[in-house]
Amino acid sequence: GENVEQHPSTLSVQEGDSAVIKCTYSDSASNYFPWYKQELGKRPQLIIDIRSNVGEKKDQRIAVTLNKTAKHFSLHITETQPEDSAVYFCAAIGTGRRALTFGSGTRLQVQP
Amino acid sequence: GAGVSQSPSNKVTEKGKDVELRCDPISGHTALYWYRQRLGQGLEFLIYFQGNSAPDKSGLPSDRFSAERTGESVSTLTIQRTQQEDSAVYLCASSLRGQRGATDTQYFGPGTRLTVL
Numbered sequence: 455g456e457n458v459e460q461h462p463s464t465l466s467v468q469e470g471d472s473a474v475i476k477c478t479y480s481d482s483a484s485n486y487f488p489w490y491k492q493e494l495g496k497r498p499q500l501i502i503d504i505r506s507n508v509g510e511k512k513d514q515r516i517a518v519t520l521n522k523t524a525k526h527f528s529l530h531i532t533e534t535q536p537e538d539s540a541v542y543f544c545a546a547i548g549t550g551r552r553a554l555t556f557g558s559g560t561r562l563q564v565q566p
Numbered sequence: 567g568a569g570v571s572q573s574p575s576n577k578v579t580e581k582g583k584d585v586e587l588r589c590d591p592i593s594g595h596t597a598l599y600w601y602r603q604r605l606g607q608g609l610e611f612l613i614y615f616q617g618n619s620a621p622d623k624s625g626l627p628s629d630r631f632s633a634e635r636t637g638e639s640v641s642t643l644t645i646q647r648t649q650q651e652d653s654a655v656y657l658c659a660s661s662l663r664g665q666r667g668a669t670d671t672q673y674f675g676p677g678t679r680l681t682v683l
Binding site for chain 2: 458460488490496497498499500503517545552553554556557558559
C-alpha cells in the first residue's frame with residue numbers, strides 16, 4: 455500500500471522567512487496530494503492540494519510542487535506569519551485505495 | 567452549509583467499557599471516513615464507507631472496533647472493551663464521491679477525544 459514520509463518533524467522560522475515541508479510517497483499511481491493545517495485542538499483544514507496532472511499550484515503565500523518522477527511533493531509558505539504556526543500534514547491517495555494516507559506531520563513554529 | 571459534525575466532543579470511559587462515537591457527514595456526501603489520531607501523531611485510517619458498497623475495513627486495528635453507516639447519513643464507530651491504548655482523537659471526514667483513487671476533498675469533523683482510564 456501507500457507509504458508517505460514527511461520531513462522535517464519540526465520547523466522553526468522567523469516571521470517573514472519562508473518555510474518548506476517535504477513529503478515522499480511510494481505508490482507511483484497516486485494522483486491526489488492534499489495538504490492539511492491543524493491548529494492545536496482543532497480539526498485538520500485543507501489549505502491546498504495538487505493533482506498529478508500539474509507540477510505546481512499556488513494560492514497567495516502558499517504553493518505546492520509535485521515531482522512525479524521522484525515521487526515527492528513539497529509545501530512552500532512564503533512571508534510566514536505567527537498565525538501560520540500549526541501542524542501541517544501531507545497526504546496522498548493511490549488508485550488502490552479510497553482513503554488518504556497521511557504523513558506524520560510537521561510542527562511549524564513562526565517566531566515573531 | 568453545515569460541516570461534518572461529531573459527538574460527543576469528549577468521552578472519558580473506564581477500561582473494559584464499550585463506547586459509541588457518532589459522525590454526521592456533510593449532506594450529499596456519499597463517502598465517509600474514520601481516522602484515529604494519537605497525541606502528537608498523524609492520522610491513521612480506520613474505515614471507509616462509499617454509498618451502498620461494502621465498507622473498507624482494512625484499517626481497523628482489532629475486532630473490538632466496528633462501524634456502521636445507514637445509507638448516506640450518520641455513522642457510528644463502536645469500540646468494545648476499551649483499552650488504554652484506544653485513547654486518541656477519533657476524526658470523521660466526508661467527501662462528495664470517494665471513488666477509488668478519487669481526488670475529492672475530504673472535510674473533517676472536529677473529532678471526539680476519547681480517554682480510557
